[in-house]
Amino acid sequence: MTKQRQLILDIIRSSTDHMTAEEIFFEAKQIQSSIAVGTVYRNLGLMAEAEEIKRLSMPNAPDRFDKTTRPHEHIICEHCGKLSDLPAFNLKDYIEKQTGVEILGYDLNLRYVCDDCKKIEA
Numbered sequence: 001m002t003k004q005r006q007l008i009l010d011i012i013r014s015s016t017d018h019m020t021a022e023e024i025f026f027e028a029k030q031i032q033s034s035i036a037v038g039t040v041y042r043n044l045g046l047m048a049e050a051e052e053i054k055r056l057s058m059p060n061a062p063d064r065f066d067k068t069t070r071p072h073e074h075i076i077c078e079h080c081g082k083l084s085d086l087p088a089f090n091l092k093d094y095i096e097k098q099t100g101v102e103i104l105g106y107d108l109n110l111r112y113v114c115d116d117c118k119k120i121e122a
């Protein structure tokens with residue numbers, strides 16, 4: 001594994017959030033100022049392919065990167081765009097058991113209003 005790839009992986013693994021490539025690049029640059037944005041994008045692609053991280057496709061927004069590779073779902077706040085993990089719940093298994101249809105993949109966008117935004121509204 002190259003030094004840059006290790007650096008990017010460390011950033012994602014130490015983050016509590018689901019970062020965009022731009023955010024990852026920004027952090028990587030603080031540590032290694034010579035790193036190029038193309039290097040970050042290329043390594044993110046390779047790591048997602050190798051299933052070291054998970055790429056999350058967002059509707060009308062940049063992809064996010066997730067250190068948690070086991071199956072899990074996300075909820076997105078409609079107000080601030082914050083993305084959170086849902087507690088472990090295997091939807092694919094659930095649908096397959098309920099319907100007998102083998103699910104190859106799906107794109108699910110669960111929208112809600114997060115606690116912080118609820119406070120502002122109240």
Ligand SMILES: [Zn+2]
Nearest residue numbers: 077080114117
């Ligand atoms: Zn919010």
Ligand SMILES: [Zn+2]
Nearest residue numbers: 066068074085
């Ligand atoms: Zn996640």
